[in-house]
Each structure stands twice: as C-alpha cells, then as structure tokens.
Amino acid sequence: MDRVRNSGSMNAQGTGPMSGDFRSAAEFVESESFYSALFGLHGHVFSGRSACRHVSADTLFFIGQSFEEDLKVAPVSRLYQLARSGAPERLNDAETRQIRLAPDGRVLALARVGDEAGFDRIELWSGRQIVAMSDVPGRIEQIDWSPDGRRLLLVVAGTGADLAGIHGGYAQKQKMEAPTWLPEVTCGAGEDLWRRIWLWDLKIAPVALTSAPVNVWEASWCGADRIVAVTSDDHGEGSWYAARLSLIDAKSGSATPLFTPADQIGVPRGSPDGSRVAFIQAFCSDRGLVAGKLSMFELGSRELTTVPTNVIDVTSIEWRDGVNLHLAGIRGHETVIADYDTSALSLTEHWSSTELSCGEWAPSSMPVGASGAILIAEAYDRAPFLAEIVEGQLQEISSFSASDAQSRMSGCGKAEPFSWSAPDELEIQGWIVRPPEADGTTPLLVDIHGGPISSHRNRWMARTRAAPLLVSRGWTIFFPNPRGSTGHGDAFSRAVQGDMGGADADDILSGIDALVEKGLVDPGRVALTGTSYGGFMSAWLPTRSDRFAAAIPISPVGDWYSQHRTTQIPEFDALMLEASPWEEGGAYFKRSPAFYRQLNKVPTLVMAGGIDKSTPPGQAQECHFAALRSGSPSVLAIYPNAGHSLRSYPEYIDTAARIVRWLDTYVSGSSTAKI
Numbered sequence: 001m002d003r004v005r006n007s008g009s010m011n012a013q014g015t016g017p018m019s020g021d022f023r024s025a026a027e028f029v030e031s032e033s034f035y036s037a038l039f040g041l042h043g044h045v046f047s048g049r050s051a052c053r054h055v056s057a058d059t060l061f062f063i064g065q066s067f068e069e070d071l072k073v074a075p076v077s078r079l080y081q082l083a084r085s086g087a088p089e090r091l092n093d094a095e096t097r098q099i100r101l102a103p104d105g106r107v108l109a110l111a112r113v114g115d116e117a118g119f120d121r122i123e124l125w126s127g128r129q130i131v132a133m134s135d136v137p138g139r140i141e142q143i144d145w146s147p148d149g150r151r152l153l154l155v156v157a158g159t160g161a162d163l164a165g166i167h168g169g170y171a172q173k174q175k176m177e178a179p180t181w182l183p184e185v186t187c188g189a190g191e192d193l194w195r196r197i198w199l200w201d202l203k204i205a206p207v208a209l210t211s212a213p214v215n216v217w218e219a220s221w222c223g224a225d226r227i228v229a230v231t232s233d234d235h236g237e238g239s240w241y242a243a244r245l246s247l248i249d250a251k252s253g254s255a256t257p258l259f260t261p262a263d264q265i266g267v268p269r270g271s272p273d274g275s276r277v278a279f280i281q282a283f284c285s286d287r288g289l290v291a292g293k294l295s296m297f298e299l300g301s302r303e304l305t306t307v308p309t310n311v312i313d314v315t316s317i318e319w320r321d322g323v324n325l326h327l328a329g330i331r332g333h334e335t336v337i338a339d340y341d342t343s344a345l346s347l348t349e350h351w352s353s354t355e356l357s358c359g360e361w362a363p364s365s366m367p368v369g370a371s372g373a374i375l376i377a378e379a380y381d382r383a384p385f386l387a388e389i390v391e392g393q394l395q396e397i398s399s400f401s402a403s404d405a406q407s408r409m410s411g412c413g414k415a416e417p418f419s420w421s422a423p424d425e426l427e428i429q430g431w432i433v434r435p436p437e438a439d440g441t442t443p444l445l446v447d448i449h450g451g452p453i454s455s456h457r458n459r460w461m462a463r464t465r466a467a468p469l470l471v472s473r474g475w476t477i478f479f480p481n482p483r484g485s486t487g488h489g490d491a492f493s494r495a496v497q498g499d500m501g502g503a504d505a506d507d508i509l510s511g512i513d514a515l516v517e518k519g520l521v522d523p524g525r526v527a528l529t530g531t532s533y534g535g536f537m538s539a540w541l542p543t544r545s546d547r548f549a550a551a552i553p554i555s556p557v558g559d560w561y562s563q564h565r566t567t568q569i570p571e572f573d574a575l576m577l578e579a580s581p582w583e584e585g586g587a588y589f590k591r592s593p594a595f596y597r598q599l600n601k602v603p604t605l606v607m608a609g610g611i612d613k614s615t616p617p618g619q620a621q622e623c624h625f626a627a628l629r630s631g632s633p634s635v636l637a638i639y640p641n642a643g644h645s646l647r648s649y650p651e652y653i654d655t656a657a658r659i660v661r662w663l664d665t666y667v668s669g670s671s672t673a674k675i
Contacts, residue, residue: 018605018635018658027664028657032071034469035653038383038409038462040402041067045080045088046462047384047400049359050098051374052366055105058084060374060397062386063096072650079110081128082386082398091128094121097140102149103272107131109152111140118159118174122152122200134205136198139172144220147272151250152200153227155219156208160192162237162568162613164287165450165532166361169568169614169644193235197227197248209253217243217287218266222299223274225250228258230268230279237613238571240264240287245279245297259297259304266290272322275299276342280314281306283494285453285533285572289361291315291330291486292493294340310347312336313486313493315362326367328359328375330455330487332429333417335363337373337389351389354417355379357457358387362486365389378460380415380433411436412468415458415479420514422483428507429488430480431456433471434520442476443667444521446512448530448537450645452484452496452504452576465529466656470663476521482507498578500533501540501591508537509545523547525667529659531555531645532615539593539606539623546599550666551627552659554607555615555645558594558622560587568613594622598630603666605635607655609642633666 022028039046045064053060064080067073077096080088095113097120102109108125115121120140124132142155157163162171195216200206209227210216217240219229227248232239245259245268258277259265264284270277276299282292294307294314312329320326325340336352350371358365358375365375368388377394378384383401387394413433422428435442447467449456456479461468467477481487482504484496496504515521527550530538535556542548557563557573564570564581574580577587589595598604604627608620617638627634637658642651 018637018661022654022657025657025661027660028654031466031469031653031657031660032650034408035462035656036071037404037407038402039067039071039075040405041070043068043090044402045400046075046402047378047460048080048376048386050100050366051376051386052099052101052108053105053368053374054101054108060084060386061099061101061108062088062376063099064088064090064400067649071653074649079125084397088398091125098143100143100145102145103147104149107149109143109145111143111154120156122154122206124202132202134200136206138192138196141195142218146221146224148224150202152202152206153219153221154198154200154206155195155216156198157195158190158192158235160190161195161235163643164237165569165614165644166286166288168647170609170611171568171613188236195235197229197253199250209250210248210255211253214246214248214253214255215239216248218268219248220269221250222247222270222277223272226270226274228268228270228277228279229255230265231255236568237287238567238569241284241569241571241575245277247299258299258302264290265295267317269317269319269325271319278317278319278325280317282313283453283490283497285451285576289451289454291362291453291455292490294325294327296342307340308347309338309340310349311489312338313489315486316359316364318367320367324367326365326373328363328365330363330457332487333431333458334487335457337363337365337375339367339371350392351394353394354458356382356394357459363457379458380431380461380464381409381413382460383409383462384460409461409468411472412461413471413477418478418511418515420511422503422507422510424503426483426507428480428482428511430478430511431458432479432515432520433467433477435471435474435476438474438476438520441519441522442474443525443663444476444478444512444515444527445470445663446478446480446508446526446528446530448480448508448528448534449485450530450532450534452482452500452533453486453493454533455481455485455487465652466659469656469660473660473664473668475663475668476515478511478515480508480511482511497576498587500576500587501537505537505541505544508541509547512547525549527551527663527667529554535615536593539604539626540591542598542600542602542604543593543596544599548600548602550603550605550663552605552607552662553620553623554655555609555612556593556606556619556623557615558619558626559592561589561592562622563615563619564588566616566618594626596626598627598632601630601632602627603633603662605637605658605662607637607639607646607658609644609646609648609651610638610640611642612644614644635662
C-alpha cells in the first residue's frame with residue numbers, strides 16, 4: 001500500500017484526499033482490467049527477451065515474461081523453448097536472468113536466481129536437460145562463452161551492489177533474521193559492493209578472476225585467453241560515467257587499460273580471434289542505455305577507428321563470425337538491423353522500420369546464419385512477437401498476444417511519426433497517438449521519456465503508463481524526442497549537456513505549439529507527465545510556461561543540490577549540468593524546479609518509489625512542497641517498496657489509475673468520484 005500526503009486538493013464535487021488505498025476506485029478497476037487483458041495473466045507469455053536459435057533451425061530459446069496469477073505480484077521470467085510449429089514450452093520454474101548459446105549452438109548457458117539467499121546459479125542445458133550447474137555468490141548480470149566453447153565468463157554483482165536506474169535504481173539487500181529496529185548502516189565500503197568477473201571451466205566450481213579495486217561493468221571474451229571489459233577503479237554506480245576499456249588476462253586477472261573515452265562506452269565485444277574489440281561510444285545518461293558510435297579497437301596496432309553506420313545510433317552489437325559484426329540501432333523514427341563487414345569495410349542494412357521496433361530498452365537482435373537475425377518485435381498497437389529476418393524480410397514466428405488483447409487494444413489508437421521545427425529551426429521528432437474517431441481538437445498529455453539520452457519508440461501500449469486508457473477516453477498522447485534523445489547522432493544527443501531544461505524544454509513546448517497549430521489539440525487542456533528526466537521536466541516546464549492544466553512528475557528531480565548529495569549517481573548531474581554542486585548559483589540553482597513557483601496554479605500529482613536511489617523520494621517531496629507554495633492543488637504518493645520509475649506491480653497499475661483520475665478531475669472534468 002502506498003503512502004499519500006494530502007494537499008487539500010479539490011475537484012468538482014468538493015475536497016478530500018486521494019485515498020492511499022485506491023483499489024476500489026473505478027479508475028483502478030478499469031486499469032487493472034485493461035492491463036490484465038493485455039498481459040494475459042495465469043502464466044501467459046506476454047513478452048520476451050534474449051531470443052536465440054539452436055543449431056537445429058526449428059528450435060529457439062528465449063526468456064519469457066508472464067504474470068503467474070494477477071497483477072498484484074511482479075511478472076516472472078522463465079526459460080522457454082519454441083518449435084516453429086508449436087507453442088512456447090516452459091522449461092524451468094526459477095527466476096531467469098540471462099541465457100546464451102554456446103558457439104556451436106548446441107548447449108545453452110542459463111543464469112538464474114539461486115536456491116540459497118545471496119547466490120545465483122549458472123546452469124548448462126542440453127535440450128530439455130540440465131547437464132551441469134554451480135552456484136556463485138552475488139547476482140549474475142552477464143554470461144559469455146569462450147570462442148572454443150570450453151569456458152564461461154560471468155559478470156557478477158556483489159550482494160550489496162546498487163542496480164542501474166533501468167533495473168530499479170536501488171541497493172540489493174539480503175533478508176536477515178534480526179530485530180526490525182536495528183539501523184541500516186552504510187559506510188561506502190565492502191567486498192559485497194564490487195562487480196567481478198568469474199570463470200567457469202564447466203567442471204569444477206566457478207572462480208573469481210578479478211578483485212577490487214577493479215570493478216567490471218561489462219565484459220566479453222577476446223580470443224581464448226583474454227577478456228575485454230568496461231572497468232572502473234570504484235564500485236559506485238556513478239563511477240561508470242568515467243569507466244574505461246580494459247584488457248584482462250584470463251589467467252592472472254590483471255587488467256591493462258586500452259582506452260579512456262571522453263564520454264561513456266558500453267557493449268564491448270571481442271572478436272573470436274582476439275585481434276580487435278568492437279564497442280559503442282556515446283555521450284550517455286544511463287548505464288545500460290548506450291546509443292551512439294560504433295568503435296573498433298585493433299589490439300595489434302592500438303588503432304581506434306569510428307565505423308561509419310549510415311547515421312544509425314548503434315545500441316547492440318554481436319559478432320556474426322570472425323569478420324562480420326551484427327548491429328541494431330535507431331535512426332530518427334526508424335529501428336535498423338544491419339551487418340558491418342570488417343574486411344570490406346562496408347555496412348549492409350538487412351531491415352528497417354518505423355512501423356515496428358524491437359528490444360527491451362533499446363533495439364537489439366541476435367544474428368543467425370549467414371545473414372539472418374532473431375528478434376522480438378512490437379509496435380504500439382501490436383503485442384510483442386518472436387520474429388526472424390530472412391533475406392531482408394521480417395517473418396513472424398510466434399505472437400505473444402493474449403487472447404483478449406487485440407479486442408481491448410481497439411479504440412486505443414496507433415502511434416504515428418511526428419516532426420516539427422524548434423525555435424532555432426532544428427528538426428525535432430516524436431510520436432503521437434490519436435483517438436481513432438477524433439474529429440477536431442482533443443485534450444493532450446505530453447509524456448516525456450527518461451534519460452535524457454534515450455528516446456521514445458514505437459513500443460507496445462502495455463509499456464505506456466495510462467496512455468491507451470486516455471486515448472480510449474478521447475485524449476491525444478504526445479511522445480516528444482527533444483534534443484538529447486538518441487537516433488539523431490552525437491551532436492544532437494550532446495546538445496543537452498550544460499543546458500538540461502533549456503533548449504530541450506523549448507523543443508517540447510514548440511512541439512505542443514505545432515499540434516495546436518494543426519488543430520489537433522485544445523491549447524487549454526494540456527497536461528504533462530514523465531519519469532526520471534521526464535519527471536524533472538514535468539516539474540520544470542510549469543515554471544517556464546503557463547500553458548499546462550496539470551502536471552504529473554514521476555521519480556522527479558526537484559533540487560539538484562540535494563539530488564547530488566543523496567543519489568547513487570552524483571556524477572550524472574555534474575556531467576549534465578556542467579556546473580559545481582559546491583558553489584552558489586549556477587545551473588544547480590537555476591535549473592531546480594523546487595526553487596521556482598509555477599507560473600499558474602498547476603494541479604500537481606507527484607509519485608515516487610521509497611527505495612529509489614537514482615532519484616531519491618526526497619526529490620518528489622521537494623516538488624510537492626514547491627507546488628503547494630505556488631498555491632496549487634498537489635498530492636504526493638510515495639510507494640514504500642518501489643524503486644526508480646515505478647515499474648513494479650501492482651504499483652504500475654495504481655499509478656496509471658491515479659493519472660487517469662487526476663486528469664479527469666483537473667483537465668477533462670469528466671470524473672464524478674471524489675479524490
């Protein structure tokens with residue numbers, strides 16, 4: 001149950017608190033019913049990741065997600081096998097983190113939650129059988145086979161290590177049998193805070209290869225005896241922003257720096273022969289979301305080159321063979337799948353689309369055969385499905401659509417590309433979803449993505465909080481990708497640095513103007529929401545413009561000074577604001593929403609997670625305080641067991657319901673229930 005602080009907010013029927021227990025509200029019932037239909041419940045596989053194909057072309061593996069009972073408990077991730085002519089078959093009942101096929105395509109390595117607290121388990125599967133297993137202390141975040149298939153590399157986070165914002169942004173904790181009054185003590189040091197490489201020879205137990213002060217964020221084999229890794233000298237989540245590319249000896253564990261980037265790097269992939277390393281180099285805001293330049297480092301000559309990719313911001317890479325590198329990425333509105341031939345120095349695009357996208361947080365796919373690929377595709381109006389690219393054509397293998405999903409999605413619109421000019425004439429892109437029967441202007445909800453170095457894509461509506469419910473009620477939803485977003489090259493992403501809340505805010509405001517000028521939306525009924533960076537913008541824009549009828553910041557930043565001193569990633573705000581948190585004034589003051597009154601009395605609903613370490617809940621409290629001092633109706637909802645961006649369940653359903661109620665009350669005026 002969440003904790004709600006009442007501001008004396010009002011609706012047409014009178015005053016009263018937005019109830020802490022919102023489950024009996026009509027909006028909650030509607031939200032739960034809608035998303036239940038989309039997800040399918042009771043073990044139905046509604047989505048998946050890490051799809052790969054067995055050496056037998058008729059057999060595929062993937063990690064499938066399902067709700068075992070209802071939406072009151074988080075979805076589970078399990079191993080599935082799929083024959084092309086059949087339905088997905090569940091192979092295990094343990095929470096599955098990672099899978100990866102051996103180079104010969106016959107044996108599957110699987111990382112899962114262990115049976116003992118504080119341990120994960122690595123397993124080898126041959127067909128439907130487990131042929132070997134071993135336990136490792138910590139959380140297995142990555143697995144990679146050696147080129148000869150004789151050893152496995154594991155990247156393991158210690159039991160006390162923080163998780164990245166995209167994974168919840170909280171600190172892992174082990175349950176202990178102790179009095180509840182005992183304090184939680186933090187000292188910033190401890191062996192359980194580091195990320196290490198472990199090696200397993202598939203016989204004896206895995207052994208740790210690296211040790212402090214080498215912290216390993218990502219790694220892969222580079223030939224048979226070396227490992228390429230993204231490393232830092234500190235375990236803190238923020239130290240990732242200054243991480244470097246290192247070469248690690250697979251016998252001694254010694255790390256040799258190869259390259260120290262000006263910005264950030266990710267997804268290192270050593271070639272099978274160990275001669276070169278491919279990785280992505282980009283200006284980034286979130287670990288795990290690296291989108292930018294494909295880079296190639298030759299180990300012999302120590303030469304670094306940037307690979308031309310036809311203006312694709314690359315998001316995932318895998319070696320198809322010793323010469324060809326498979327990649328996925330974003331180019332404007334498009335999702336693109338391609339190969340780069342390191343011998344011919346040429347790029348071949350296999351597939352691109354604005355109608356579909358793929359991948360969890362960013363486009364990703366797995367190469368198969370000489371030119372094919374396996375991926376999980378989706379669109380706003382199309383549930384995820386397992387697909388294969390064959391000779392440039394996308395072929396559906398199996399849909400994850402629940403039986404009632406399509407009927408419930410009707411009336412919820414379709415995502416359409418949208419472009420407009422910013423005040424400085426720079427072209428900005430995004431997406432809009434309109435009610436199917438819209439005739440004339442509608443109310444508008446602006447949904448701002450996190451990051452800021454991220455982007456909205458054409459993603460399944462079940463991943464868009466409250467949007468389809470609002471579209472079915474006659475709302476238009478606007479998903480802008482202002483400067484700072486991925487898919488438009490390095491200069492576009494970097495434009496937000498030192499100006500977060502400046503030109504990017506103008507991009508969003510000009511996008512709203514463009515929609516108004518086209519006669520699509522009512523300028524008097526515009527609201528905004530977003531999480532993380534989107535939460536900051538949802539609190540910031542009402543201080544910049546008087547056009548908003550309501551604001552719903554989720555996991556926001558209100559005060560950059562206190563954010564720097566309480567977050568797990570203080571390096572982020574120093575990087576983005578290009579200012580000092582130890583000095584008066586500057587961007588830390590000038591870009592803090594909590595230091596400014598809203599231009600109008602904007603009804604504000606602020607929501608955050610109680611264990612969020614990326615944007616701690618105190619930031620939401622500051623936004624709420626500022627809204628109240630502006631004379632605005634405001635409600636603060638803190639979910640005690642939720643992390644960053646409130647993606648857990650049933651919190652996700654509850655937040656969607658509260659968004660609908662808030663907007664009905666203060667913008668649409670159609671709600672008759674008291675809040």
